[in-house]
């Protein structure tokens with residue numbers, strides 16, 4: 001590991017410290033991101049954070065030799081890659097516990113935010129009983145094409161790929177499916193869709209924590225889960241059940257995202273906390289999982305998703321887009337850290353078995 005410390009006579013520890021500080025990570029987690037190529041140093045970032053490259057580059061430029069470092073992004077495989085899906089580097093479940101807290105809206109906007117951070121992103125709508133992704137992507141009524149009558153081409157919208165039961169059967173049909181049929185449908189959507197190479201596949205889970213959700217969490221090789229909640233007590237109680245469910249099936253909970261945190265008046269700027277305040281902090285503290293952000297209750301979010309348009313693409317500089325962007329980068333980082341920890345745990349248990 002000599003290279004980790006020195007490169008062509010340069011002590012790289014100051015670069016490592018700079019990158020570690022920039023991402024608030026321990027130095028040993030980032031030292032392996034530096035490699036040597038054609039006599040120069042390359043820094044390869046393993047999670048989606050393209051919007052941060054310039055800021056990081058400026059920080060490095062202040063260090064002796066830091067201006068020559070090339071920055072790249074190559075998103076790492078998360079979790080137990082051997083159990084994973086061939087073309088998908090990270091499968092992420094987005095769950096809520098309680099219905100109507102904005103899980104699908106959050107899934108779409110985080111997916112768009114991850115794509116704007118330079119990742120290849122897909123959405124699998126597993127909300128069999130209320131598939132809203134087709135409407136939110138603006139392509140309800142379209143159907144996946146198949147060339148062999150077995151595999152489906154995912155649909156494309158706003159730079160994302162997606163598949164949903166909503167593209168395949170009328171909503172009323174799926175609404176009466178029992179558990180085994182619903183989980184079979186999800187397996188088919190995952191395994192019979194011709195997913196292109198993806199860095200992240202976000203799975204919009206059905207709301208609730210019953211048998212169906214438990215089966216889905218067990219059957220699909222997800223690398224981690226995100227729990228969406230509002231700050232309201234009844235939503236938090238259900239979010240807590242969702243966290244307990246993932247703990248039970250040993251799926252790492254990467255964070256909690258508080259939606260509809262407040263409404264800010266467009267005229268006077270006054271913030272109103274319609275669904276109470278501090279709930280996200282409480283649930284994150286109690287469970288020792290990161291709180292990835294607060295998304296306000298905002299008319300533009302509702303209007304854009306109802307119209308199947310992408311706020312983040314149309315108005316990337318808006319406060320809302322920035323809030324989703326920050327949450328998406330946090331999520332990507334947590335997914336990476338959790339994947340590293342899992343890989344290390346597997347490594348340790350293999351060594352112990354030796």
Ligand SMILES: Nc1ncnc2c1ncn2[C@@H]1O[C@H](COP(=O)(O)OP(=O)(O)OP(=O)(O)O)[C@@H](O)[C@H]1O
Nearest residue numbers: 099100101102103104105207260296297298301302
């Ligand atoms: N932050 C927000 N600001 C304004 N409206 C929002 C916000 N988040 C979600 N909504 C709106 O709330 C409604 C419910 O959102 P959504 O369908 O995403 O919830 P869900 O939790 O996925 O619901 P379900 O339990 O039915 O799957 C939608 O009309 C959506 O546009």
